[in-house]
Amino acid sequence: MKIIAIDERNDIEKRLDVASIIEAANKLNINLEEVIITKNNELVTEKAKIKENDEIKFLSVISGG
Numbered sequence: 001m002k003i004i005a006i007d008e009r010n011d012i013e014k015r016l017d018v019a020s021i022i023e024a025a026n027k028l029n030i031n032l033e034e035v036i037i038t039k040n041n042e043l044v045t046e047k048a049k050i051k052e053n054d055e056i057k058f059l060s061v062i063s064g065g
Contacts, residue, residue, distance in 0.1 A: 003050055006057040009035075021046045021056055030058050 005024045006013045018024045021039075025032050025046065032046050035058040039048055050056065 001050065001052045003053065004055045006055065008057060009060040018050075021048060021050060024050075024056055025058065028058070034061060035059055036061055 001019065002015055002017050003024065004013065005016045005018075005028060007028050007030060012028065014028070016024050016027055018027065021037060021044070022032070025035075037044050037046060037048075038057045038059065039050065039054055041055075041057075
């Protein structure tokens with residue numbers, strides 16, 4: 001199914017034909033341990049189900065001290 005995948009860190013937005021969030025991350029070379037994931041602006045895990053035209057964002061985790 002086609003989704004919109006956004007890699008915020010690299011400012012990339014692509015329409016991908018994938019079956020899962022994990023597959024989308026792999027296509028964008030994203031390490032899932034380094035990002036927070038949203039689906040249609042709601043926080044989800046990489047195991048969340050996706051549907052046609054969902055918007056998946058991979059957001060950078062920023063830490064510091």
